[in-house]
Amino acid sequence: MTGGLSGKKVVVIGTGIGGSGVSALLAREGAQVLVLEKNSFPGGKAASFERQGFVYDTGVHWLSRGDKGPLGEIATLVGAEISYRSLEPGMQLTTGGRTAVLYQNMEDDDVLERLFEEIGVLPENREGARALFKDLARERSPRELEELDEMSFAEYCERFVNDEQLNRLLDAFTGMYMCISRRAASAGEFILCFSRQAREKNLCYPIGGMRAVPCGYLKALEEMGGEVRYSTPVERIVVEGGKVRGVEAGGFIPADIVISNTGIKETVALAGRHNFPDDYLGWVDNLRLSFGAVSVKYALDAEVVKPHLFCYFPDFHRPELVERQAAIFVPVPTAADPSLAPPGCQLVLAGSLAPQGLEDREQAAALCEEILDRIENTMRDLFPDIEKHIVWKIRTDTRYIAEISGRSTGEVIGLAQNRHQVGKNRPSHTTPVEGLYLVGADAGGRGVGTEMAADSALNLWRLLLHG
Numbered sequence: 001m002t003g004g005l006s007g008k009k010v011v012v013i014g015t016g017i018g019g020s021g022v023s024a025l026l027a028r029e030g031a032q033v034l035v036l037e038k039n040s041f042p043g044g045k046a047a048s049f050e051r052q053g054f055v056y057d058t059g060v061h062w063l064s065r066g067d068k069g070p071l072g073e074i075a076t077l078v079g080a081e082i083s084y085r086s087l088e089p090g091m092q093l094t095t096g097g098r099t100a101v102l103y104q105n106m107e108d109d110d111v112l113e114r115l116f117e118e119i120g121v122l123p124e125n126r127e128g129a130r131a132l133f134k135d136l137a138r139e140r141s142p143r144e145l146e147e148l149d150e151m152s153f154a155e156y157c158e159r160f161v162n163d164e165q166l167n168r169l170l171d172a173f174t175g176m177y178m179c180i181s182r183r184a185a186s187a188g189e190f191i192l193c194f195s196r197q198a199r200e201k202n203l204c205y206p207i208g209g210m211r212a213v214p215c216g217y218l219k220a221l222e223e224m225g226g227e228v229r230y231s232t233p234v235e236r237i238v239v240e241g242g243k244v245r246g247v248e249a250g251g252f253i254p255a256d257i258v259i260s261n262t263g264i265k266e267t268v269a270l271a272g273r274h275n276f277p278d279d280y281l282g283w284v285d286n287l288r289l290s291f292g293a294v295s296v297k298y299a300l301d302a303e304v305v306k307p308h309l310f311c312y313f314p315d316f317h318r319p320e321l322v323e324r325q326a327a328i329f330v331p332v333p334t335a336a337d338p339s340l341a342p343p344g345c346q347l348v349l350a351g352s353l354a355p356q357g358l359e360d361r362e363q364a365a366a367l368c369e370e371i372l373d374r375i376e377n378t379m380r381d382l383f384p385d386i387e388k389h390i391v392w393k394i395r396t397d398t399r400y401i402a403e404i405s406g407r408s409t410g411e412v413i414g415l416a417q418n419r420h421q422v423g424k425n426r427p428s429h430t431t432p433v434e435g436l437y438l439v440g441a442d443a444g445g446r447g448v449g450t451e452m453a454a455d456s457a458l459n460l461w462r463l464l465l466h467g
């Protein structure tokens, strides 16, 4: 037990990866941790649900490093048993009418040559493409990374090569990692995500569904004496004289430390804007979010979809396809864990990016419906048999993501990892309110989606432990 945190009353708002991770880490240090979750289930965007023998996720998840990254580091520290399965080849990508198989060993020259051939990188651009991938994968000092943080990823790539097909491949990677465009994405953040994944070669899925991760952390928390209350929305973070006093959640709950996993904008609203200086408010209001997503979740009575993970862009040479299809990211969780469906059945999640904003709700809903129709068209075009095998299917839009994560917007990741919002420019864990901290995808972490939220939990734990 650590003196500084031992016996401290900590309230954590939310059981996303960030909230569940940090709550278990602090319980490990002897803090009295109470986690309040507005939903009746754990996990936020990393939740999973059961329906007719199928276990499906809120999101459309596949993980960049699994047990070899921050998700695994938390599990080891708190004694949570979570296992992952990594499959080879990593994934398949179709773009510009060409299909490439992506192996996990992206550092191997032969693998790269085959990839460039398959995807159709022009021969005169191969040398530049090779140099780009070598530079992406190499280890960098924090200082080198910091210099690249404020550069756009598109600008960085153009230093090496400008090839139409290669750009489409890089667009697919930026979309998968950060859910923003290559022009908006930070070069430093992309390089960090790519190089770590290339080194670990552990693209994977958690056994038991995505919920296995937050549930594993929360189980460890409870074993160490912490408590989780579900269906308990925090209505207000109570601040007096610039210090946090506790929260209102159907009654006042006092706390020495309040950690919010609800997102930076929502945290400010919960604590009351009058408790923050104007310059902080102005900065928070202007922070940008990643894209949102819509998805079709298919429960199938046969194994219809191959491969286990693919990314597909409609062939831009064929206008009739561009008009009816969508760019889709498709994990098949049952390929990693067959127990997520009845024997012989298959669970398939097909997602596509969508605007996250919900200012004009009717317009946003109509747009989401259109993208969802396009996802279904694409899946029918690629797998003509799919309709015959549907046990059930669920269409989810950005309102669903907003509802499940307790935000007013339906973004995939959280704050966008653009060149103004990563590294030293990412919101820190601390806030102008003493004792009020932020955790999750919005604050103090780096990496891909869930792993950035886990990195945030580890960094906040270190901060509270060592100051």
Ligand SMILES: Cc1cc2nc3c(=O)[nH]c(=O)nc-3n(C[C@H](O)[C@H](O)[C@H](O)COP(=O)(O)OP(=O)(O)OC[C@H]3O[C@@H](n4cnc5c(N)ncnc54)[C@H](O)[C@@H]3O)c2cc1C
Binding pocket: 013, 014, 015, 016, 017, 018, 019, 036, 037, 038, 039, 042, 043, 044, 045, 046, 058, 059, 060, 061, 062, 063, 064, 232, 233, 234, 235, 261, 262, 293, 295, 351, 401, 404, 405, 406, 407, 411, 412, 413, 414, 439, 440, 441, 442, 448, 449, 450, 451, 453
């Ligand atoms: C469709 C989709 C696909 C994705 N694909 C991937 C992927 O393939 N790989 C990957 O790594 N990541 C992926 N992500 C991103 C990843 O899931 C998120 O970035 C990450 O899970 C966010 O975690 P978080 O800790 O920030 O909290 P969140 O998941 O946002 O959780 C916040 C929690 O706080 C709770 N809460 C909010 N307000 C209150 C309140 N007032 N009182 C009490 N509780 C409250 C919410 O109910 C929720 O449980 C995807 C996300 C989506 C939506």
